[in-house]
Amino acid sequence: MKTLISKHRKIIHVDMDAFYASVAQLDNPELKGKPVAVGGDGRRGVIAAASYEARKFGVKSAMAGSLAKKLCPDLIFVTTDFTRYKEISNQVREIFYEYTDLVEPLSLDEAYLDVTINKKKMQSATLIAEEIRKKIFKKTGLNASAGIAPNKFVAKIASDINKPNGQKTITPTEVIPFLETLQIRKFYGVGKVTTQKMYQLGIFTGADLKNKTFVFLEEHFKSSAEHYYNIVRGIHNSPVRSSRTRKSIGAEHTYLENLTSEVYILKKLEILSIEIEKRLLKANVKGRTITLKIKYSDFTQTTRSKTLEGFIDGQLDIFKIVKELLFQEKLGNSVRLLGISINNLNNQEVEKKHQYIQLKLDF
Template sequence: MQTDRKIIHVDMDAFYASVEQHDNPELRGKPLAVGGGMYGVVAAASYEARKFGIRSAMPGRIAMEKCPHLIVVKPRFNRYKEISQIIRSIFYEFTDLVEPLSLDEAYLDVTENKKGIESAQDIARQIRSRIFEETGLTASAGISVNKFLAKVASDYRKPNGQKTIHPTQILEFMEELPIEKFHGIGKVTANKMHELHIYTGKELKQKSLEELVALFGKSGTYYFNVVRGIHNSEVKPNRIQKSVGVEETFWENLADEEAVFNQLKIISEDLDTRLSKKEIKGKSLTLKIKYKDFTVYTRSKTQEIYYENAKDFYLIAKQLWELRPFDKPVRLLGLSLSNLNTQEKKQVSVQLKIPFVEFT
C-alpha cells in the first residue's frame, strides 16, 4: 500500500441547490429542488429537501409527493459553471495536479504543493475557507493517501466538514466501513453482497480474490484491493477529451416539432460556443433524445471533414431527428461531438518519493 501520497477530494455541498439559495435569500432554509416539477427530474436537492427523502435523479412527481411544499426552480447551468471556474482557480493556487470530476467535485494531489504546506489537512481547511470567502458556498473534503479513500472520507462530515483517514487508520477504517459506503458499490451490488452476508469491509476482506472475481467479475479485483486500502490510480490533471456535448432537460416536455427544432438550434449554438473556446472540432455528431417515458434514443453521423459551426450541427441534428417518428413528448435533447481533432498527449511525470508527513 502506497502511503506517501496526499490526496484531497473536495465536494461542494448540494451545489446547484446551494447556489440558488445563496443567490436568492428567500429560498434559504426551505426544501428546494433544482429541476423537477411534475414532468421533470430533480437535478439537485437542498439539505432541507433531503430530509423528506428527495434525491437527485428522482422524478419530480415523486419528489412533490414526498414534500408537497417543495420549491422547484429551473436550473441555471451557466451560473453553476461560472462558480465552478472560481472554485477551480482556488484549487490551482495550491497544486496543478487537479482532476475535476464534475462542476462540483475534484481530486487534488498535494503531496508537493505550491505553498509548501506540510499538512494536507491544513490545505483542505484553507481551500474550503477560500471557497466560502469567494462564493459564499460550503464544501466538504476527504483527505488520505489515495483517491478511493479520499472520496469515501469526503462523505463522512457533510455538509461543511472534512475527514482525514491517516495511513495508520486505513485497515481498521475499511473493516468497519458499511459496504454501501464503498465508492463504486451501488445499490444493486450492495444488496447482492448483503445476500452473501457481506455487510462491512471486514466480511468483504474474508473473501479471497478468486471468490470475488467469480462473484463479481472484474470488479471483484477492485473490491479485493480497496478493502485493503489499495488504489493506485493517480490524479490525472490532463484527461484526454474524447467528446464535447450539450444536453438540456426541459421544464415542460416538448410536444411539437417546432419546439424541438427551436431547442436544437439553441443547443447547436451552445455547442459551437464551447468548441470555439477550446478550438476543438470533430467529425462525429450524436443526437440524444430522452422521451417522457424515459426511453432514450441516440443516432450519430460521421463525416470525413470536421463539422464547422452551429449551422452544421443544426442541419445534421434535424436529419438525425427525422430518422425516428415523433410519437411521444420529449423531455431531453442533447448534441455531442466526438472523433475530435485533439491528439493524445502522454504526460510523463515523476512522483517524488518522500517520507509520509503527518496529516494533522
C-alpha cells in the same frame, strides 16, 4: 492475481455541498433555509438536485418531481442554470490551482487534488483542505466538504462523512481500520445491485469483504474481483489525472438583470477584460485569438472571434479587440450573459512526472 504496491500520497477530494440547490439559494436569498429542488417541476420532471432542507423529507436527485412534492408539499422548484454553475465551478478550480496543478475534476462540483508536493510547500494536507474550504466560501459564498486520505478511493468516501461543511482525514495508519468498519453500501462504486449481491454472500462490512479470498471474489464478481480485493486493503494507486496545460483562458458572467444599454455592456466587458489580464498573468501566458460570447435574454447565443499576428496579455489590448467584436454585428435582444476567452496560447505542453516517496510529514 497482480497485487498493487501502495505508495503514500496526500489526496484531497473536495465536494461542494448540494451545489445546484445551494447556488439557487445563494442567488435568491428568499430561498435560504427552505426546501428547494432543482429541476423536476411538471408531471414528468426529474430532480437534478435537492437542498439539505428538502433532503430531510426524503427528496433526492433522480427522483420524480411529483413524488418529491408528495414527500415535501412545501417544496420549491427552480430551473437549472448550468452557465451559472460553470461560472462558480471555474472560480473554485482557480482556488485549487493555487495549491497544485494535479487537479482532476469529476464534475462541476467535485474534484481530486494531489497535494503530496504542493505550491504552498505546506506539510499538512488537512490544513490545505481547511484553507481551500475557507477560500471557497469567501469567494463564492458556498460551503464545501473534503476528504483527505492516501488514495482517491478513501478520500472520496471520507468527504461524505462530515457533510455538510466539514472534512475528514484518514491517515495511512487509519485506512485499514476505517475500511474494515465501513458499511459495504458506503464503499464508493458499490451500487445498489452489487450491494444486494454482497448482502446475499454475507458481506455487510469492509471486514466481511476482506475475509473473502481472491478466488471467492473472482468466482462471484469476475473481472471486478481484483478491484474489491485491493480497495478493502487500502490499495488504490490510480493517480490524480490532470489536464492542467491550458488551451484557453476565459471569464464570463450571467447578470441578474438583463443588459439593454451598450454603455453598460461595454462597462461589463471592461471588467471581464481586467479579469482575463489577471488570469493570463497568473498563468504566465499570452494569447492570439480573442473570442466574445454573448447570450441574449431569449437564450440565443453568438460568438465572435479575431486572431492576431502577435500574442497579447494586457487588459487594454484585449478590451480594444472585444469592443471591435461587439460592434461587428448589430446586437439582438437584451443581454443576460457576456464572456471573453483567449486561446492560441504561447505555452507548450510539458509532461510532468511526479515521484512519490514515503513522507514522514504531518498528514
